Amino acid sequence: MVKQQLSAFELISLLIWAVMGTGVLTLPWAIGxxxxxxxxxxxxxxxxxxxxxxxxxxxxxxxxxxxSLVEGxxxxxxxxxxxxxAVWFLLWLYLLNAMxxxxxxxxxxxxxxxxxxxxxxxxxxxxxAAYAVSQGIETMGRVAQLLTPFAFVITAAxxxxxxxxxxxxxxxxxxxxxxxxxxxGAVLPWTWSVELVTVLQFVTTVKNAPKxxxxxxxxxxxxxxxxxxxxxxxxxxxxxxxxxxxxxxVLEVVRTIHVGQFFERLDPLYVMGATVLIAIKTSVFQYAxxxxxxxxxxxxxGKSVIWSGALAVWAGSIFLWRExxxxxxxxxxxxxxxxxxxxxxxxxxxxxxxTVRRKWFPASVASEKKA
Numbered sequence: 001m002v003k004q005q006l007s008a009f010e011l012i013s014l015l016i017w018a019v020m021g022t023g024v025l026t027l028p029w030a031i032g033x034x035x036x037x038x039x040x041x042x043x044x045x046x047x048x049x050x051x052x053x054x055x056x057x058x059x060x061x062x063x064x065x066x067x068s069l070v071e072g073x074x075x076x077x078x079x080x081x082x083x084x085x086a087v088w089f090l091l092w093l094y095l096l097n098a099m100x101x102x103x104x105x106x107x108x109x110x111x112x113x114x115x116x117x118x119x120x121x122x123x124x125x126x127x128x129a130a131y132a133v134s135q136g137i138e139t140m141g142r143v144a145q146l147l148t149p150f151a152f153v154i155t156a157a158x159x160x161x162x163x164x165x166x167x168x169x170x171x172x173x174x175x176x177x178x179x180x181x182x183x184x185g186a187v188l189p190w191t192w193s194v195e196l197v198t199v200l201q202f203v204t205t206v207k208n209a210p211k212x213x214x215x216x217x218x219x220x221x222x223x224x225x226x227x228x229x230x231x232x233x234x235x236x237x238x239x240x241x242x243x244x245x246x247x248x249x250v251l252e253v254v255r256t257i258h259v260g261q262f263f264e265r266l267d268p269l270y271v272m273g274a275t276v277l278i279a280i281k282t283s284v285f286q287y288a289x290x291x292x293x294x295x296x297x298x299x300x301x302g303k304s305v306i307w308s309g310a311l312a313v314w315a316g317s318i319f320l321w322r323e324x325x326x327x328x329x330x331x332x333x334x335x336x337x338x339x340x341x342x343x344x345x346x347x348x349x350x351x352x353x354x355t356v357r358r359k360w361f362p363a364s365v366a367s368e369k370k371a
Contacts, residue, residue: 004136004137004138004205005138005205005206005207006137006138006141006202006205006206006207007141007145008212008216009145009148010138010141010142010144010145011141011199011205011206011216012216012219012220012223013141013144013145013147013148014137014140014141014144014280014284015196015199015216015217015220016148016220016223016224017144017148017151017277017280017281017284018195018196018198018199018280018281018284018285019192019193019195019196019220019224019281020224020227020277021100021277021278021279021280021281021282022100022103022104022192022278022281023189023192023224023228024155024231024250024274024277025103025107025248025250025251025274025278026103026331027188027189027192027228028231028232028235028243028248028249028250029243029246029247029248029249030185030188030189030331030332031043031185031186031188031189031232032185032235032243032244032246032249033185033244033332034181034184034185035177035181035182035184035185036236036240036241036243036244037170037171037172037173037174037176037177037236038171038174038175038176038177038181038182038185039185039232039235039236039243040171040228040229040232040233040236041174041175041182042182042183042185042186042189042232043189043225043228043229043231043232044225044228044229045182045183045186045189045190046186046189046190046193046221046224046225046228047221047222047225048186048190049189049190049193049194049221050193050196050217050218050220050221050222050224050225051218051221052344053193053194053196053197053217053221054214054215054217054218054221055214056197056344056347056348056351057196057197057199057200057213057214057217057347058210058213058214059347059351059355060072060200060347060350060351061200061203061209061210061213061214062210063351063354063355063358064076064350064351064354065209065210066203066204066209067203067204068200068201068202068203068204068291068292068295069086069089069197069198069200069201069203069292069346069347069350070086070089070090070201070291070292070295070296071295072200072347072350072351072354073085073086073089073346073349073350074086075350075354076349076350076351076353076354076357077349077350077353082350083296085346085349086292086295086296087296088342088346089292089342089346090289090292090293090296092338092339092342092343093198093285093288093289093292094289094312094313094316095316095320096195096285097282097285097286097289097313097316098313098316098317098320099317099320099321099327099330099331100278100281100282100285101122101125101126101282101313101314101316101317102122102317102318102320102321102327103278103327104121104122104125104275104278104282105118105121105122105125105317106324106327107248107271107274107275107278108121108271108275109121110247110248111248111251111267111271112268112271118318119314119318122314122317122318123314125279125282126282126286126310126311126313126314126317127310128279129279129282129283129286129310130286130306130307130309130310132279132280132283132287133283133286133287133290133306133310134303134306137202137205137287138205140280140283140284140287143280144280147276147277147280151273151277152227154269154273155227155231155273156230158253158254158257158266158269158270159230159231159234159253161257161259161263161266162234162238162253162254162256162257163234165238165256165257166234166237166238167237167238167240168233168237170236170237170240171233171236171237187336188331188332188335188336189228190336190340191335191336191339191340192339193221193224194339194340194343194344195285195339195343196217196220196221197343197344197346197347198284198285198288198343199213199217200347201288201291201292202287202288202291231250234253235249235250235253238252238253238256239252239253247324250270251267251270251271254266254267254269254270255267286306286309286310286313289309290302290305290306290309293305293309
């Protein structure tokens with residue numbers, strides 16, 4: 001693929017929707033399974049893992065500059081172990097992409113297209129994402145940059161219109177049940193946040209990454225935490241304990257909006273916006289998967305696997321989680337450990353080993369640079 005560059009705003013936009021693309025659908029539901037009144041505190045705690053991710057990303061790009069995560073694993077850990085861990089990362093990306101597409105089809109089934117076969121919905125979705133990948137990361141960044149201001153303004157407007165239905169007594173008293181439910185509710189937001197480590201796979205598109213990438217990740221995290229707190233306060237104030245049984249709480253909040261007799265039924269607007277943002281998220285992670293396959297198997301171009309990769313994701317989204325209950329159980333019981341261990345340990349191992357090599361075995365590092 002041709003080397004491309006992302007501006008700061010393009011990168012931050014991609015990072016935000018890489019997490020919040022599906023986060024606006026599933027995170028309020030996931031948090032609501034553990035905490036209701038204090039859900040906004042769980043949303044705020046997302047910044048904790050964002051700080052850790054920003055520090056880890058900064059360390060990585062300083063010890064392995066201009067190398068993607070797949071390349072850095074092979075540089076630090078050697079061609080055999082490094083490639084094995086890179087394949088593990090590719091498997092994680094594949095399962096993530098399949099899960100995103102399944103979430104999207106479930107969302108559309110439950111809202112606007114209940115009679116459309118799942119294989120049609122997922123097929124159209126992965127084809128659109130594959131086309132975006134074929135256009136390159138810079139094009140995806142420009143689309144995200146264009147949509148981000150509209151997404152924030154429309155989201156804020158929808159929540160403002162929902163305020164007449166809000167009862168802020170439902171978020172009090174604060175911490176009446178203690179900290180344990182709050183921390184449990186924060187686990188899945190943390191899990192989704194480590195997806196930001198995927199930015200290392202296209203780190204070469206970031207100008208002066210050793211100095212700027214950590215700042216961009218942290219700024220993205222701060223914006224997501226702000227959005228999360230705002231959303232959780234409104235959701236709990238409007239729905240109360242009913243949010244625990246709502247699969248898509250934000251959608252239920254939007255459905256409560258009615259101003260007079262003429263301004264209501266805005267849920268199709270929300271569905272359209274969410275679909276576009278999830279498409280951006282899918283494109284980002286499919287791009288990471290394609291470039292990773294290219295680097296692991298030393299392909300001249302990643303374009304040869306764009307469409308075959310999309311086909312594999314399409315099949316996985318259909319057969320891995322046939323029922324919504326299967327997807328929910330996977331997200332709650334498997335995803336936290338799997339995601340946190342994979343996306344924190346892989347860059348940690350690469351950065352740690354490379355730091356040791358540079359300090360204690362500088363000759364081997366110097367020989368690699370000459371090669």
